[in-house]
Amino acid sequence: MPQQKNIHYPLGYWQNITLSIWLIALVILPFADIEIISFDPFIELSRMLNGLMTPDFLATEYLFQAIIQTINFAILGVFLGLVLGAPLALIYQHPIVSSCCAFLRAIHEIFWALLFLQIFGLSPITGILAITIPFAATFARVFHDIIIQSSESPLESIDSRADIISRFTYGKIAQVMPQMMAYTRYRFECALRSSAVLGFIGMPTLGFYMETAFRQGNYSEGSALLIIFIALIGTIRYWCPAKLLAVYLVIACVTLVDIPSVDSSLLIRFISQDILPPALTNITTLAEVRWSSLSSWFTTILWYQAIPGIIATITLALVALAATHFVTLNVHALASKHLWPAPLTWLGQLTLLIGRSVPEYILAFIFLMLLGPSMLPAIIALAIHNGCVIAYLAVKQSNTIAPQQMQMSKFNQFNYHIMPDIYPNMIALIFYRFEIIVRETAVFGILGIMTLGFYIDSNFSEIRYSNALVLIMFTALLNVAIDILSRRLLKLPQNSQTSC
Amino acid sequence: MITIDNLNLHYDKTAGYNTDKKETSTQVIFDLSLTINEGEKVAIIGPSGAGKSSLLHHIYKKLQASAALCSQRQGLVDNLSIYHNIFMGALARHHWLFNLVNLIRPFEQELTNVAALCQQLELEQPLIKKVDKLSGGQRQRVTLARALYQQKSLFIGDEPFSALDPLMASRLLEIILKRHKTVIMVMHDRELAMSAFDRVIALDKGHLVIDSQQQSIDQQKITALYQTSAVA
Structure with a gap:
């Protein structure tokens, strides 16, 4: 051989x-x-592990408010993101729309928040807008992708003389609704994370207390906050079923901390002077x-x-x-x-x-x-x-x-x-x-x-x-x-x- | 009603539809001439790959305004109920606001109409059931019901009974023939085609080979058509 x-x-x-x-x-x-x-690192590590073993759920003074605000920013941010983003999805094929969305999406929530912080201060508007803008741009793109990937055949079988709204809702929207719902649910999880992270630049969400706790070495408090946060995300489908979304939206509006009035002179100053090069x-x-x-x-x-x-x-x-x-x-x-x-x-x-x-x-x-x-x-x-x-x-x-x-x-x-x-x-x-x-x-x-x-x-x-x-x-x-x-x-x- | 003169059709394999471009496509219909008058009941038969569907879709495009199409590509919206899929046939009859409200909360009158139609088509399923839960034969009847619910005078069907048993097929065909002035239908069951239609057209490899009235159908010629094609 x-x-x-x-x-x-x-x-x-x-x-x-x-x-x-x-x-x-x-x-x-x-x-x-x-x-x-x-x-x-081992001293710090052992202290952290010790903290993880002994989580202290009562150490945070405004824990309940922090959880509520974290959820509020996420719900209102996603809701406004949908309101703005869904219509944009219909005209997303236009190059101006898609490049604007790509640009808005590329700026992270934290940077948006840092910008709005200069105008609105620590107002809820800052937190909500910081989530709304990039999320709207993302919804526009993803919904557009979902719609163009869906089947054309229902549209073909609808009488071509029916008006465009009826054809589109029955032939397209009804078809892709489950996918859009699933994606929105997923984005809500992302919004909760973003909302928490906004705490790191001072917004009154869970992240704020987490940062404080960790920075001060209160690892028991920090780990308790982490556990609460993970539980919050892991159980979304139980505490936030699709049917209750409208209810949560109303609750979010009611329990939002007071929105301080916007100082328009600050806004004008920011646009006309602060952001201009020297x-x-x-x-x-x-x-x-x-x-x-x-x-x-x-x-x-x-x-x-x-x-x-x-x-x-x-x-x-x-x-x-x-x-x-x-x-x-x-x-x-x-x-x-x-x-x-x-x-x-x-x-x-x-x-x-x-x-x-x-x-x-x-x-x-x-x-x-x-x-x-x-x-x-x-x-x-x-x-x-x-x-x-x-x-x-x-x-x-x-x-x-x-x-x-x-x-x-x-x-x-x-x-x-x-x-x-x-x-x-x-x-x-x-x-x-x-x-x-x-x-x-x-x-x-x-x-x-x-x-x-x-x-x-x-x-x-x-x-x-x-x-x-x-x-x-x-x-x-x-x-x-x-x-x-x-x-x-x-x-x-x-x-x-x-x-x- | 429609006169086709020396029709040549190409099918684009990559795009999956009829096209006029010659490069990437294969020709499926060759120099076909045909006239169909109002009031006729025409069956199109022929072995698979003969170009029946291509011809039918060409006819539908020409007569779109007055025709209801029942295509093999069913185009059902899986996420909607039986009721909504059938109601889609009536979209053009109503204002968009009516259609939107109906999507959320069906109107009583429409529900009654659709229920009656389903009963006629032997589709005994709850109207609220989503169509992705249905069997092949049931889906085919929903597609059929949607085409009927368009309430047009011309019915164009592409093998609308392929997943049904022959007895049910002939019962449903009777309903379609009774409800439409003109019917043009691709049939896979050639016995039924010859017995129930006024006129039978046979295609073979893109050519029109038989066009005869019911009384003068040459049985042998048709049988031979299927046999030679099967060998080839």
Whole structure:
């Protein structure tokens, strides 16, 4: 028998993609700042674990109000987001509408809140608008995607002389209603997370008390707040069934803390002076503009803040992408019913719930306490949160797969049947999350990690609103560019429903 | 009512519908000429792939304003109830506000009409049931009911009984023929086509091969048509 040598068996498409993710991460890892600075993380860790074991639910003074406000912002934000976003979905194909939405969506809730904070102060309007605007833009896009992906055949069979409203409601809206409801439910969960995170910049939600507790080292109080928050998200479907939504909306309006009257002079001042570059303030005609000072102002921001910020943001995001891949694979295996008996998968599901419920911002905050300020806490936080979100969706998919009618061990079954089936979708989800990872990465700046958000936050605290605004623009443009680029590069199945 | 002169149709495989573009498509109808008069009951038969559906959809496009289509692509909205799917046939008769309110709270009169129609079509299911819970035959009857509820004078059907048993098919066909002045229908059951229609048209590989009145149908020719095609 002739000896067969070197049968050519090249790497598959998905193997290549996976390798690229890791190769990129490894190449840029030396440039990422991942030093552990904390002097003794174990003392802090043991105190935290101790706090987790002894949660103190009564330590927070305004706990009930905090929960109510967290829910209120989320409900009103999602409701207004729907009111604005759903009609936009109908005209989303217009390039102006879609690019405006992409821009609004690219700015994180926290940055919106920082902006509105200057105008409305700590009023509920700030919190609600900060959620409403990006959510409306997201609803517009996702609903539009859902509608164009739906079947055309009901429309064909409707009498063409019927008016457009009747044809559209019966032939399209009725058809996609369950998908839109499911997506809205999912976004409500996201809104609760965002609402809590707004507490970190001073809004009276759970995040505010969480931050205070953790910063002061009151870990018993902090862990109690975390547990409450996770329970709140894990039980949404019990306390907020679709039927009660209208009731909750009314309650939210009634229990909203008083809205202080808006000082219109503040608003005018903000628009006409504060957000203008120093070279443009107090001028009346175009001739007075000092162009040289304007351009030097802009280049300074560009070179010393925007570009370093963008580089740090992308570095962090790419490393976090690989780490997310790692977490996804492991956590999915942990919760798969194809590997473990039922009681163990419940434990895995609980891990997934905790991982995806805690906002990455809060996770990063906790790891920052442990490991000191570097990119490492942010990478870990992003990997845990996003990995758990993707694994949650992947488990949902893999649990519907019927096992092979063949004698093989569970482990072989998992590797030869389940993983090959779900892997393409899993990778697609990871890439969709990349846009979200970049968006979140910018926010970690507020925790002191030198991404774009760091420069934005410092400019806000130094009352240089014009600089902050320019950097927010850069952040938005970066997100839009990545969105376009990833759509061009990867011809993945169009499915934007998992973006959050 | 309709006269077709030297019709050539192309089917775009990638797009999945009839098209005039020649590059990516295959021709399905060749130089077909045909006249159908008002009041006629015409059956179109032929082996599969003969171009029956393409011809039928072409006719529907020309006569859209006065015709009710019962297509093989049922176009039912899975998320809506039997009642709402059938009511969709009447959308053009009402103001959009009426239609919207009816979507939330069905009107008594419409409910009665739809219930009567369902009874006639032997569809004994609660009207509130969602159509995705129905069997293939039941879905086909909902599609049929929706076409009937359009209350047009011309009925255009593409194998509307393919999932039903022959006895029920002939009972339902009788209802359709009685309720419409003109009927043009692709039939998979050629016995029923020959016995119930005034005129039978047969297609083979995109060509019109038989066009005869009921009295003068050449049984042998039709049988031969199916046999040769089956061999090929």
